[in-house]
Amino acid sequence: MAQGALSDKPLSPHLQIWRFTVTMAASITHRGTGVVLYGGTALLAGWLLAIGMNAPIYSAIAGFVNSPIGFIVIAGYIWSLCFHLFNGLRHLYWDAGRGFAVGMAKMTAWLVYLAATILAIIIIWAGMISKGVS
């Protein structure tokens, strides 16, 4: 960081230096979805507490979930979980020492975006059907 200017050691390039590639996008999205899921799990714990304690706030939470903004929040959470799940599989594949070739890494990054979007749509659609909303 700032100390870099004071020492003779070379700095690694900062984020804005990198050319856009799908692999770097997937890496950033993995971290971003991780943060989203942190908040989502807190909401899940709050939802469970509201049920367990028969809290009046439950109806407010249910109302929010069924509102358009609530739908966007839930859909974003589901897509984040799908993405983190598939890209996590990609990371485990790397941990096994495979899939590092540039072409392969690019292809699997695109695949993760595609698979996450398809699975998220299926799950949200199935959830709406079982609630009788659609």
Add this chain to the structure above:
Amino acid sequence: MSSKGTPTFVIQRATAVLLIPLAAWFMIGIVSNLGAEPAVAREWIENPLNAIPLAAFVIIAAWHMRIGMGEIIIDYIHSWMKDVLLFLNWIAALGLISAAVYALYAIYFVS
């Protein structure tokens, strides 16, 4: 801290592997109950076949989250705030686990 690197790395991968089936099950199970009437959601959670995986999901996910958020804190925060945030991160993970486990206990045994 450096001596803890390898166990943390292994725990992050082990929790990741456990979370694959749990997260898939969780998404399918929870979406249809989120906006449901409290009685309907309760009935779903009271079934041990749902309560046990749900508890496992929250506990394992909270630990996976703690490690991941810890990595982000170490990457970006270089001041004394780093240790404060790492501590708060532990508290958040333990608080989430405690709250969810208590809630499941209350749903099953109380009222």
